Structures are given as C-alpha cells and as structure tokens.
C-alpha cells in the first residue's frame with residue numbers, strides 16, 4: 001500500500017480508489033455504476049437552514065461570497081446536516097460579473113440588481129476580462145473546502161451567458177426577458193459581442209475553481225427555457241458551448257442546467273455537457289430519450305413537493321428513482337432550488353430515502 005498526496009490509499013499498479021474523483025456523485029456523472037444514487041440539492045446552502053440565517057444575519061450577500069471563512073462554513077452546513085453526496089460552493093452567478101467591473105448588488109427577496117444596465121456597445125466594453133487575482137477569495141475558499149471535505153466532492157459553478165446577459169440587460173430579474181430578447185433580435189451583432197464577453201468571464205471563473213480543486217462544475221442557464229429551440233441554437237448555444245469546450249481538458253464532469261427546458265434538453269446536452277439537469281416538468285425517462293445515451297441526467301423533484309406531507313414526498317422520490325433508471329447515470333436533485341420555507345428535516349429524510357432505495361450490493 002502506498003499513500004498519495006491526497007491521503008488516499010492505493011495498491012501499486014491498481015487504479016486509485018477513494019477520494020472525490022471516485023465518489024458516488026462523480027461516478028454517476030461519468031455514467032459508471034456506484035454504491036447508490038447520489039443526491040444533492042440546488043440551493044442546499046441557504047435560507048432553508050437556521051444556521052445559515054444566523055451566520056448571514058449582518059453580512060450582505062456579496063460580502064459573504066467574498067469572505068473565504070464564511071463561504072467555507074456556509075458550504076459545509078448542508079453537508080454536515082443532510083449527508084448529501086456533494087457540496088456546492090457558496091457563491092452567486094453574478095460574483096464574477098461584479099469582479100469584471102459591473103456595479104451590481106444582490107437585493108434580499110429580489111435577486112441581482114444592476115446599477116447601469118448593459119445595452120450599448122460602450123456598455124459591453126465595460127465588462128472586463130477576469131483572472132484569478134480578481135476572484136482570489138474564490139480560489140482561497142475552494143482550497144479550504146477541498147481540504148475540509150475529504151472524499152466529498154465540491155461542485156463549482158457559474159452562470160451561462162444567456163442567464164447572465166438577462167440580468168445585465170434587464171437590470172434585474174425579469175419574467176418576460178423582453179429587453180434581452182429585443183437586443184438579441186434587434187442587434188444580433190451586439191448580442192453576440194455581449195455573450196462572447198460573458199462567456200470569457202464565465203470560463204475564467206470556472207477555471208479558477210477547477211485549478212483550486214473542484215470535482216465537477218455546473219453551468220446554470222436558469223432562464224434559457226424562455227427561448228425556442230431554434231433561437232436557443234442560434235443565439236445561445238455557441239456561447240455556452242465555448243464555455244463547456246474550454247473545460248473539456250479539465251478532467252471534471254460538466255453539468256448544464258436550466259428551468260423550463262423540455263424542448264432544449266437535447267441541445268443543452270450538445271452544448272458540451274456530461275450531465276444535463278432536468279426540471280420537474282419532464283420525467284427523467286422522457287428526458288433521457290431526448291438527451292441520448294452519452295450523457296447522465298440530474299433531477300428532478302419539484303421543490304414545492306417538499307412542502308407536502310411525507311407520503312407525497314416519498315412517492316415522488318420512488319417515482320423519480322424509477323424513471324432515473326432509464327438514464328445511463330442519475331444524480332438525484334430537485335428540478336430547481338430549495339425554497340426558503342422548506343423544512344430542513346425533510347431534506348435530510350430525502351437524502352436517507354434516496355440512499356436506502358438505490359443501495360446496490362458491492363460488485
């Protein structure tokens with residue numbers, strides 16, 4: 001037996017066992033069999049947890065994202081409490097955009113609000129390239145977390161160009177994305193210039209996280225479901241594909257997720273994902289037919305079901321695990337983020353239930 005620098009025991013001549021790269025989560029992303037179906041929750045670190053609300057009481061959101069001590073503690077909270085199979089870095093999709101020089105804030109109960117919306121060529125020029133020094137707090141937090149987490153993988157993440165562009169062009173959250181689409185259809189050249197800049201910022205942000213040791217990345221294109229497949233392919237896919245292709249040699253699985261994307265699932269896979277996130281509207285067996293055999297799926301419990309009585313939750317977990325068997329790999333998750341009013345005890349029970357129902361005897 002020898003011990004490598006990560007403290008992982010390995011027999012000479014045999015592939016290395018143990019460590020986050022061999023975890024149930026990373027194995028499922030790679031479509032390899034594992035001991036059970038892995039589970040984590042989008043927005044698992046956040047307002048559903050009293051310990052989160054306490055630590056955030058007097059610290060604004062963006063400031064908390066820039067303090068490695070707080071990022072580390074908040075990221076670890078749901079891992080300790082629920083026993084999830086992966087941690088997700090506590091940050092926000094607008095953190096790299098702020099680092100790129102855009103004046104913005106995250107307003108409680110609203111979301112990101114941009115001081116001067118980005119709508120002209122001169123505005124696009126204000127988005128600067130970023131490097132590690134611009135987000136050194138993320139580099140530091142990931143390194144601290146990787147040391148703390150041991151065999152539990154850490155997921156890094158970023159926002160995809162379309163979803164980031166929507167916040168920048170609208171100036172804040174939008175139901176219709178009307179100004180964003182007006183720019184996309186009305187000045188296609190400027191649209192592509194904006195998305196190309198954002199793709200570089202996103203890629204650089206993810207690179208920092210990969211270099212610091214995350215075991216997987218998730219590209220959130222939360223609002224891509226606002227587009228038809230034809231428009232998605234024309235205006236959005238090339239930019240997301242640039243980000244995902246830029247990580248092809250990073251050696252970590254790439255998850256690609258959006259909401260309301262039933263019609264886009266195939267295209268989002270083609271953009272270069274190893275795992276496609278599916279919301280609750282599309283059963284995982286149907287989603288798998290649309291995505292194809294070369295990618296795993298992640299999802300897809302409706303977050304609102306967690307507010308229902310336990311037998312309802314239990315039945316939904318059974319159904320999703322059954323439907324997920326059609327996929328070449330399944331990471332259990334919600335169809336979107338945990339709602340703040342969710343009882344954390346229910347999340348803990350879901351983790352235990354997924355593990356119990358999916359347990360496979362060791363090969």
Ligand code: CP3
Pocket residue numbers: 041042043044045046047056061088089090091092093094106107108109110111112157220222337
């Ligand atoms: O546990 C985790 O998932 C990690 C943390 C995380 C946050 N934001 C923290 C956060 C992640 C992965 C995100 C991503 C994010 N941010 C997305 C993509 C995922 C999705 O939900 O679709 C988007 C669209 C944003 C933009 C954003 N930031 C929104 C819509 C909000 C919520 C606004 C609100 O208060 O209702 C935020 C703020 C935010 N980001 C909070 C957290 C924990 C709430 C801040 C608080 O505690 O007040």
